[in-house]
Amino acid sequence: MSIEIRSASKSYHGAAVLNNFSLSLPSTGTVCLFGPSGCGKTTILNCIAGLESLDSGRIIGTENLKISYLFQEDRLLPWNTALKNIEAVLPRKNSRALAAEWLRLVGLEAAADKYPCQLSGGMRRRVAIARALAYGGDLLLLDEPFQRLDAGSKDRMMELIEKKTEGKLKILVTHDKKAADHLSDIIYHFDGKMIKILDNINSERQHYT
Numbered sequence: 001m002s003i004e005i006r007s008a009s010k011s012y013h014g015a016a017v018l019n020n021f022s023l024s025l026p027s028t029g030t031v032c033l034f035g036p037s038g039c040g041k042t043t044i045l046n047c048i049a050g051l052e053s054l055d056s057g058r059i060i061g062t063e064n065l066k067i068s069y070l071f072q073e074d075r076l077l078p079w080n081t082a083l084k085n086i087e088a089v090l091p092r093k094n095s096r097a098l099a100a101e102w103l104r105l106v107g108l109e110a111a112a113d114k115y116p117c118q119l120s121g122g123m124r125r126r127v128a129i130a131r132a133l134a135y136g137g138d139l140l141l142l143d144e145p146f147q148r149l150d151a152g153s154k155d156r157m158m159e160l161i162e163k164k165t166e167g168k169l170k171i172l173v174t175h176d177k178k179a180a181d182h183l184s185d186i187i188y189h190f191d192g193k194m195i196k197i198l199d200n201i202n203s204e205r206q207h208y209t
């Protein structure tokens with residue numbers, strides 16, 4: 001699997017967010033999109049996921065791909081417990097036991113029967129991370145995955161994501177420099193155009209100012 005964005009353009013109400021933008025993604029590893037608020041990072045993820053369509057251009061390689069998307073907002077189902085939020089993305093067989101195991105992995109086994117409104121922001125984020133990982137996509141879209149997490153939880157979640165998604169392609173959107181440096185094989189600075197600022201996949205580091 002390799003994904004290519006070709007000459008993508010997208011505007012909202014006449015204001016261009018993506019302007020004839022192209023990017024080739026590797027088949028595995030973590031690619032980070034780093035950039036100022038409002039520059040279009042989430043828009044790129046939404047277009048890759050097929051939730052938004054481009055005005056012109058194409059995204060190639062995402063057809064028939066199973067995608068796990070950790071949205072910037074947790075998007076948990078408020079009428080379901082933490083356990084049932086995760087069960088919802090699992091095949092029926094053994095879903096309860098598997099969901100319980102995912103909750104254990106994010107340190108929330110004691111919160112299985114709690115509803116999202118009964119959880120802290122950081123706990124809700126960990127349920128959302130568990131759900132995205134449990135779904136088991138071939139491609140993972142991670143939009144600010146560690147927001148609202150304390151330092152210890154963030155380190156554990158970074159480790160869990162690395163361990164459970166080995167060999168898969170991850171696209172990470174973050175303002176968190178530590179997470180970007182720790183997880184990424186490639187880092188792009190996006191501000192209208194992409195500038196590659198780190199490339200560990202090809203074992204070369206390029207810094208642009």
Ligand SMILES: Nc1ncnc2c1ncn2[C@@H]1O[C@H](COP(=O)(O)OP(=O)(O)OP(=O)(O)O)[C@@H](O)[C@H]1O
Nearest residue numbers: 012013017035036037038039040041042043044072
């Ligand atoms: N559905 C929409 N309707 C109108 N404008 C939108 C919509 N989605 C995004 N935008 C606009 O497109 C621009 C890019 O938004 P986007 O969410 O992609 O930025 P971002 O780089 O992810 O920002 P942040 O880092 O703050 O999450 C912003 O100006 C935003 O207001």
